[in-house]
Each structure stands twice: as structure tokens, then as C-alpha cells.
Amino acid sequence: MQQPEQTPAQGITHDIVIVGGGLVGASLGCALAPLIQRYGWKVAIIEAAPLDDAALSERWQPSFDARASAIAEGSAQHFRQLGVWEAMQEEATPIRQIHISERGRLGATRLSAQELGVAALGHVIPNAWMGQVLHRHLRALPVEWFCPATVEQLSPEADAHYLRLSDGSELRAALTVLADGGRSGLKEQLGISSRNNSYEQTALIAHVGIGQPHQGVAYERFTEQGPMALLPLPGQAMELIWTHPSGEEQALMALPEREFLAQLQAAFGDRVGRFTRAGKRYSYPLSLITAKEPVRPGLAVLGNAAHALHPVAGQGFNLALRGIMDLVEALEQGEQARRPLGDMTTLLAFESKRARDRGNVILFSDGLVRLFGQSLPLLSHARAAGLIGLNLLGPLRRGLARRAMGLER
Numbered sequence: 001m002q003q004p005e006q007t008p009a010q011g012i013t014h015d016i017v018i019v020g021g022g023l024v025g026a027s028l029g030c031a032l033a034p035l036i037q038r039y040g041w042k043v044a045i046i047e048a049a050p051l052d053d054a055a056l057s058e059r060w061q062p063s064f065d066a067r068a069s070a071i072a073e074g075s076a077q078h079f080r081q082l083g084v085w086e087a088m089q090e091e092a093t094p095i096r097q098i099h100i101s102e103r104g105r106l107g108a109t110r111l112s113a114q115e116l117g118v119a120a121l122g123h124v125i126p127n128a129w130m131g132q133v134l135h136r137h138l139r140a141l142p143v144e145w146f147c148p149a150t151v152e153q154l155s156p157e158a159d160a161h162y163l164r165l166s167d168g169s170e171l172r173a174a175l176t177v178l179a180d181g182g183r184s185g186l187k188e189q190l191g192i193s194s195r196n197n198s199y200e201q202t203a204l205i206a207h208v209g210i211g212q213p214h215q216g217v218a219y220e221r222f223t224e225q226g227p228m229a230l231l232p233l234p235g236q237a238m239e240l241i242w243t244h245p246s247g248e249e250q251a252l253m254a255l256p257e258r259e260f261l262a263q264l265q266a267a268f269g270d271r272v273g274r275f276t277r278a279g280k281r282y283s284y285p286l287s288l289i290t291a292k293e294p295v296r297p298g299l300a301v302l303g304n305a306a307h308a309l310h311p312v313a314g315q316g317f318n319l320a321l322r323g324i325m326d327l328v329e330a331l332e333q334g335e336q337a338r339r340p341l342g343d344m345t346t347l348l349a350f351e352s353k354r355a356r357d358r359g360n361v362i363l364f365s366d367g368l369v370r371l372f373g374q375s376l377p378l379l380s381h382a383r384a385a386g387l388i389g390l391n392l393l394g395p396l397r398r399g400l401a402r403r404a405m406g407l408e409r
Contacts, residue, residue, distance in 0.1 A: 017173035100220045152165065181303065182289060192296075290307045
């Protein structure tokens, strides 16, 4: 662990500084609102990208190419607590059923909202819309923004962290939260390393048009190349997440639209009718990444800065949101116990709870990737039998559905 640096003694300028104003940082800002009001905490958010005030005030203009996330029912409940779900729901597409299958095998499992007595297993929401709703909500809160700005220096002191920003500002925070994704370099600046296990796969992501209504069904399909998912979007459109061994996706990225759709049709089949359109294609390599020190005195690491998962189960942001809610709960308990912000007793209690949840999600998502990534004939028959059996066994299927909904840890 890096030792505190000796710096000139100066007072703390902020109780909490959040580095990153994206979905994770903005959600944390909203979640802190009751504590800001109750305890008078001074909170700041540092964000590198300029806030688009025009976009926050104008009517939402959806884009066919806008990236989207699957928000589990458990996450929707958290957003209700934050007071933002009603607005988010305006652009949300409900997931009413999840269909899990393996290409070339008869076995399949279906998870149904109706069976569980809920309106939806989850929702698919454009990331840009979620960000807009969160930022609109934050504008009404006493949160200070440093934007656009980046952290040029982050160093620990005896009872705070010192932050020097690109705009010349100097801050000292009792608690600093890294919510800036996994590529900022701030973790490395502090000497926090990560476990990085590459899947040697790359995800190709695009929106695709389909020839028939999707009926709110999300598809998870395991193929020889890797898992693929289709998530329902407004109208006759779905978000595609299609994984391939790294390098093999490049040919698909370069294909003309018509040929790309033909390849997709051959891989997925006709469950959603004919694929009619493909939007802009994106790709990114897949790894299982976990920070080795997600908490230190006066420091907490959240979101992709703390963990990056395979998208097979759609759990990344949902896991991060639970981390946000757990951190806020731990901070309130610490305040009630009269411990200073950033106290390790508080942060270790938070991390203990997160470690259990994170471990369960990794076991679930990583286990699916490993299980369906094996091509042994006997194993593929066993997987098919398992999917059929799971579809027949109500309690097991319902347990899987509750985990997919983020209602069980």
C-alpha cells in the first residue's frame, strides 16, 4: 500500500470527491442526496467530458446507434429509491422473457416475468438517456462540478487525498471515490494493481432491425465462436452483443451491411424473423478484471474501475449500482457511529459485503462462459440436457430468474 505523502497542512475542502461523472459517478451523486441534506456534506464530481447543457434541456432524440444497457429489476428498484426511475422508464423497453439456448442443440431454458408475478425481468435503456436523467436530477442537488476537468495528481495524505486538477483546482477530500472506468491511470498512480484474466474474446455490438415484433424477449445464445445476446429495443429492433475469438471479429466489422446480416442470420437462426438492418458496429476486447485493493483509507473504487465482467449475463452495471447503494449505506452507518468519512472500519465493512456479491456474480457469469466455451462432444450433450432439465424444474429456473433480476446476491 502506498504511504501517505508529506504535503503542506491544509484543511479538507470536500467531504466526498467523485472522480467520474458517467453512469456510476452520477448515480452515486444522486444516491448521496439524502446524506448531503442530513449531514451537510460537501460533495464534488470531477468529469472529463463537458456537460451538454443543451442536451439536458431539449427533448430526447433517440439514435438507432445509441448504446444501451440491460437494467435488472433490482436495479430499477434502486433507481426508484433515487427518484429517477419514472423518468428513465420513458425510454425503457421491458424484458418479459429470457430465452437461453445453444446453437445446434435442442435444449433451451425460458425465464418468464409472468411466472414470477412481475411486470418485467428487467429493462433495456439507452445509456445516453440514463445519463441525461441522472444529470438532470443532479442539477437540483447541492453538488459541485469540476467539468471539464481531469485529475493530474492524486496522492494520499494523513487524513485525506490531495487532488490537483487540469483546470488548476486543488482539492482535499476526506473520501475520494474512483468511478472513472478502468483506463484513467489513477489506480496505477496510487499503486493499485488489478487481476486481469483475458477471455481472448472480443465483443461486437450493434443495433439490428428485425422482421417481426420481439414481444419483449431477450435471447442468450451460445455458439462455437462465443456467446451472443439480443436485447429488445423500441419497435422492431434489438441490441446485439456477439462475441468471437479476438481477431475473428475484424472480418465481420468490415463486411457490408447485407453480408453482415447474412452471417448473423446463419449464426442466430430465425427466432426473431429476418434481420433487416444493422447500425454502427463497435467492438471491445473482453477480460475479467478486478482491482486488488478496492478500498484504502479515504478511498473507494467503484464500477469498471473496480471490476469488468464478461457481458454474457448483463451484470456489469447492475453490480456497480449495488456497490453504490452499499457504499452509501455504509457511509451512513459510519456517520451514525461517529467515524470520520474514509475510516477503514466503514470501508472494510462495505468491501466485505461487496466481495460476497461480486464473487457470486463472477462465479455465475464466468462459469457460463467457461462451461459453454468447451466444445467436447459429451459436454455439449450434457449442456443440452441441463438446459432442458432447467426448463422443466420450476424452482431452479425461478432461482436463475431472480439472480438475473438482481434480486438475489
